[in-house]
Amino acid sequence: MKRRTIATVLLAACLVLAGCSGLGSDGASDAPGDDGANTEAAMKADQQEAMEGAPPDDGGGGEPNADQSGSPDAKSPAARQAVIRTGTVNVEVEDYDASRTSLVATARGMGGFVSDSQQTLNREGNRTWTTGQVVLRVPADRFTDLLAAVRDEGTVVSERTQAKDVSDQLVDLEARLENLRRERERVREFYDQANTTQELLRLEERLSEIQGEIERLEAKKRSLEDKVAYSTLTVKLEEPEPDPEPEEEEEEEQQAFHERSVVGAFADSVNTLVVFVRGAVVTLAYAAPFLLAFGIPIGGVGAAVWRWRRD
Known part of the structure; x- marks a missing residue:
């Protein structure tokens, strides 16, 4: 009778130990799933x-030090x-x-x-x-x-x-x-x-x-x-x-006419003549096309009229 009682107690103890081991292994297997x-x-x-x-909380629950309070070092x-x-x-x-x-x-x-x-x-x-x-x-x-x-x-x-x-x-x-x-x-x-x-x-x-x-x-x-x-x-x-700066020509114009030198007056006269001739040539060059375009027809008509009157 005593042997049966002892065997029953040992069997119950083994079952309890097996159950605790199962629970521990389940808890350990669940831990990695929570890491993410x-x-x-x-x-x-x-x-x-x-x-x-x-600054992040250090988790200590105490008063923050000088570095954690956010105030910089002096x-x-x-x-x-x-x-x-x-x-x-x-x-x-x-x-x-x-x-x-x-x-x-x-x-x-x-x-x-x-x-x-x-x-x-x-x-x-x-x-x-x-x-x-x-x-x-x-x-x-x-x-x-x-x-x-x-x-x-x-x-x-x-x-x-x-x-x-x-x-x-x-x-x-x-x-x-x-x-x-x-x-x-x-x-x-x-x-x-x-x-x-x-x-x-x-x-x-x-x-x-x-x-x-x-x-x-x-x-x-x-x-x-x-x-x-x-x-x-x-x-x-x-x-x-x-x-x-004042220009030389303006200075010469300011001088009186009779105070100018003979050489300077002659040079100015020659320059004026050259300018006139050049202007005349340029004017003739501009007028030449018009003279040819209108002069030839007018000259032909005039010549015809003159011959008709003479006849």
């Missing part, structure tokens, strides 16, 4: 955080005030080439360079004068010194300067870049753990999108930082237009 949904949800959350520019360039300074000055100078050479040398001495230049030679009769412009870029802290040097080159016709604060734009770009870099790392982790071809293709496409967005924002950030570091001054240089 969890990965997609995490990607969407990261993408939303990158678009909003807010030593980073974004933490300082970033101002883009530009200006345009029109200056009238006596010598275009000399003034341009002087301004270029001044800018280079300040650690700057020439980013653009153009020059035009104006001509009217025997008069020539030069106009043009040169775009100078110097470190931001030397912009005022360059402006003073330009004013000393000549007479300032017009002047305009502008300052634009882009500190908020740089902070926003840095926050968005940080979030995109974190999302890129998480997507790479999901990519390493992916089990299906469809999931690999989806993650690879997302990685390409993130990398393209990072490169675009980094280029924009570099451009802003370059404009902040180097101010731009466009200088338009203009030589004054020369006064018209």
Whole structure:
């Protein structure tokens, strides 16, 4: 009797253990099916955080530290005030080439360079004068010194300067870049753990999108930082237009008739005769076709009438 009872208890224990093993294996087999949904949800959350520019939650439930709060480090360039300074000055100078050479040398001495230049030679009769412009870029802290040097080159016709604060734009770009870099790392982790071809293709496409967005924002950030570091001054240089020179003929006409030299009077007379003869020849050349067209018929009719009267 006791042996039957012990056998029944052992049989029941084996059945219970088999049931627990079946449940454990079912739970393990269901886990891989949830990886795709969890990965997609995490990607969407990261993408939303990158678009909003807010740092992702670390999941710890505690207070965010200085880096996670979105405030940049006090030593980073974004933490300082970033101002883009530009200006345009029109200056009238006596010598275009000399003034341009002087301004270029001044800018280079300040650690700057020439980013653009153009020059035009104006001509009217025997008069020539030069106009043009040169775009100078110097470190931001030397912009005022360059402006003073330009004013000393000549007479300032017009002047305009502008300052634009882009500190908020740089902070926003840095926050968005940080979030995109974190999302890129998480997507790479999901990519390493992916089990299906469809999931690999989806993650690879997302990685390409993130990398393209990072490169675009980094280029924009570099451009802003370059404009902040180097101010731009466009200088338009203009030589004054020369006064018209009096012609020699006008000076001779202003002289009295009896004060002119005999040789000059004879030369003028010969020139007048030549002009008259030339005019007569040209007039005859114009009239010749008409004389031939109308003169021959009229001459024939006249000759016929004359013969008829004589007969």
